[in-house]
Amino acid sequence: MPKRTHEEALQTKKQIMDAAVALFSVKGYEKTTLSDVARAAGVTRGAIYWHFENKGELLIELMQHLAKDKDLVESLLQAAKENEFDPLGCIRKWLYAHGSSSAMQLFVSEMSKIVNSILLGINGEEELYYRMDELVRSRVYYLKEGIKNAIRRRQLPADVDVDLAAEAINLMLLGFTQVVRRNKGFWTLNRYYRLVDACLISLASIKRDNLHY
Incomplete structure (x- = not known):
């Protein structure tokens, strides 16, 4: 179970980073919010803050x-x-x-x-x-x-x-x-x-x- 949880965490982090690349590239860094990233990645804002302190x-x-x-x-x-x-x-x-x-x-x-x-x-x-x-x-x-x-x-x-x-x-x-x-x-x-x-x-x-x- 711990191994599966770790793999899921890595997958979530990858989803967040992939979504951020796409949004930063289209909207720019300043105009992209963490809510935008969460929505595009299909995760909660809490999931983002679990992996990253801020934008x-x-x-x-x-x-x-x-x-x-x-x-x-x-x-x-x-x-x-x-x-x-x-x-x-x-x-x-x-x-x-x-x-x-x-x-x-x-x-x-x-x-x-x-x-x-x-x-x-x-x-x-x-x-x-x-x-x-x-x-x-x-x-x-x-x-x-x-x-x-x-x-x-x-x-x-x-x-x-x-x-x-x-x-x-x-x-x-x-x-x-x-x-x-x-x-x-x-x-x-x-x-x-x-x-x-x-x-x-x-x-x-x-x-x-x-x-x-």
Whole structure:
């Protein structure tokens, strides 16, 4: 019986998240209420509050789930582990995952636009902004740890500037996602892989003693 109850709870949570994606995509985050989500999911508001503290928590967990589903998380976490023997390969795999068709669909989706508007402070959701910003900062942290591991494994020179190398990767990724939003058909998978490979090769030249401002 407990196992069945757990499975039912997971199914209810999935119904809620599926309904939220559909409603956020059509009505937008601000205009969608938890009552709307409950009605669309066929559950009570109490069932929603059992799984999520509020609408903001629902959105955050939803984006984390979508990112994990597109393999936009695991490889980066693996790169940051000290016992990983190929951290640079894990970073490459993480970046490659952003070029998949399913990931690009996520980048051009209404859900992605909602997150961007929150991070830009457009909709005034201050508390949600800080939560989203925290997730972004955690990604940067794991990326830096992955780069440090690559240095320890001698995949990168010891004098690589970790902060600037992470910034270079993030800017490449940001530029790619912006271009995809404007013109998805421009990027083939092979073209994107070449961009990633060039970016990772260039990390070796981003040295702490070569900075001139």
